[in-house]
Amino acid sequence: xxxxxxxxxxxxxxxxxxxxxxxxxxxxxxxxxxxxxxxxxxxxxxxxxxxxxxxxxxxxxxxxxxxxxxxxxxxxxxxxxxxxxxxxxxxxxxxxxxxxxxxxxxxxxxxxxxxxxxxxxxxxxxxxxxxxxxxxxxxxxxxxxxxxx
Numbered sequence: 627x628x629x630x631x632x633x634x635x636x637x638x639x640x641x642x643x644x645x646x647x648x649x650x651x652x653x654x655x656x657x658x659x660x661x662x663x664x665x666x667x668x669x670x671x672x673x674x675x676x677x678x679x680x681x682x683x684x685x686x687x688x689x690x691x692x693x694x695x696x697x698x699x700x701x702x703x704x705x706x707x708x709x710x711x712x713x714x715x716x717x718x719x720x721x722x723x724x725x726x727x728x729x730x731x732x733x734x735x736x737x738x739x740x741x742x743x744x745x746x747x748x749x750x751x752x753x754x755x756x757x758x759x760x761x762x763x764x765x766x767x768x769x770x771x772x773x774x775x
Contacts, residue, residue, distance in 0.1 A: 635744075636703030645679070647707045648686075655694050656687035659707050661720065677718050679711075705744035712771055720769045731755075734765040747772055 639649035645661040660682050665675030683704065685694060712718060734753060741751055752768045 635706060636699035636701070639703060639707060641710065645711070647710070649703050649707075651694070651697050651700065653695065653697070654687075654689050655685055657700075658682075658684045658686045659704065660684070661711055661715075674719070677715070679715070679718060679720050681720050701740040702744055704740060708741075708745070708749075716771070717774050718770070719774070720767075730763070730765040734767055738767065741769065750774075 637649040637651060639647050639659075642648055645663075647659040648656060649659075650656045661679040662682065663676075664678050664680040667678050667680075668674040688694065708720075711720075738751060738753060741749055748771065749769050750772050754766055754768075756764045756766060758764065
């Protein structure tokens with residue numbers, strides 16, 4: 627796929643390759659938003675496997691060396707990226723989970739508020755938490771377009 631540029635309500639972003647987007651903030655912080663195929667989550671339901679993606683939002687360049695500050699343009703940028711992704715994957719379900727630094731629940735709350743604020747009735751979201759055998763809690767959200775059959 628060719629690199630495509632998109633304008634959003636937030637920052638301009640590029641669609642670098644299949645399922646990968648980049649944007650740079652006014653603080654020169656570069657974010658990568660990637661949708662990774664994750665059909666293994668529904669391994670018991672093969673019909674769902676092609677429609678499941680895990681999203682990661684990662685700082686890949688931070689010339690400030692400091693923790694990225696709150697930025698009011700990041701949420702609408704993420705929403706615009708979601709919109710582009712869902713245009714290409716009309717019936718997709720996105721799975722979100724990152725607890726590697728023990729801030730998974732805070733991320734889930736923040737992301738849910740962004741989705742509600744910017745997505746309105748376009749998406750439906752189901753939040754839950756899973757406990758693995760070692761006692762680790764994983765916060766998950768399943769997100770789909772409200773028109774998904």
